[in-house]
Amino acid sequence: MTELFSWDFALEVMPPLLRGAVVTFLATVGGFAASLIVGGVLLGFCRSSAAPIALFGRSLVELLRSTPLLIQIYFLFFVLPETGIVLDPVVTGIVALGLYHGAYVAEAYRAGFDSIPRGQWDAVESLRFSRYAALRHLILPQAIIPLIPALGNTFITMLKDTPILAAITVPEMMFEANDVGSQSFRYIEPITLAAIGYLIMSCIAASFIHLLQNNLGRYK
């Protein structure tokens, strides 16, 4: 116990940390998928031709963006059961991440759509494309490339937000690190390893996003 960083103990804490890393990964991927959907729905609200719906959408985006994720997570965790909806903490966490980051994704979508020159919409109309075909063949393929860096940022930010889920007992990496620490009274190894784990995961995610960007960017 006298040495500063014990490699034996570090090896010993690896299994729970890796279990936590799997939960972290699942929560990130789940939250990301949820935020892509939520972002679309929010943008749909904001772009609605009915003024009350558009106002509702914009207020919701503003509210989600300017209040802390931790409070939103507590809100879902404490208030949903009172209304009769009982969700697993992991699901609650994924919903919270999806809502919070969905507001940012909506902004990213908006920027992507706005980056398409007006002439493209006119061209679509003059060629009598249906709305679906226009989106599918012309608008989305162009809108998606400038979106990748923004969505990649969202993914990495979300990865680094997952430790907050530990506050509602989701057994992700930080939760496991804390747990091991409180059992053994040794915090150096688990928390340092967890921090390095996030660094490694975000580096992998960043290089993957780069790859994606280069591959899709080719067709431009």
Added chain:
Amino acid sequence: MALIWQYRFDFLIGILWTLKLSVMSAALAFVLSIFAGICRASRNSFVRIPASIYVEFFRGTSALAQLFWLFYVLPYLGVNLSPTQCATLGLGLCFGAYGAEVVRGCIDAVPKDQIDAAAALNFSWFHTMRIVILPEALIMMMPLFANLLIELIKATSLVSLITIPDLTFQAKAIISKSYSSGNVLLVTLAIYLAISLAASTGMKRIETALSHGRVVRGVR
């Protein structure tokens, strides 16, 4: 609402702590970001590489992991920081790294002719920075810093997990005392929203004041 009024002083203490931590860590982050940003924009690799390591490390790991590391691990290394010091240092270091990227980007965005002009006038490096580059870069930085400030205010909710009685901590304490969560959390959300809105309005004012009488690329 009677419940909220009953616990008004708990809320007030929380608000004061949140504001205090936001101001202190924002000040630290601002100084760090200017310093690290100038280092990262430098051509001298002895200055640039350490600054890059700092930025990449603190951007790559989770803010909560950093706070936990300062709070749980440092005491084992013989450094005893109070929770307030941990929180200020942790948030300051983390957002300093994000801010450094903003500063670097804006310094790079100052037109190169300006630097040539400064060189032609035989300005020293320090004078070029202080009189020519920074005043222009600062105006471009303001909207981005405003975003970061909001992020920072939201991130202060994390310090509740290292025992600081900020607004989130107080909200949780009130919930466990009163057994009612919905109203308390709604009020907490509203308070955070108000603080964020006040901060973004204030930053807009500063931006207008700074750009008075100037026309800079990137700002209308």
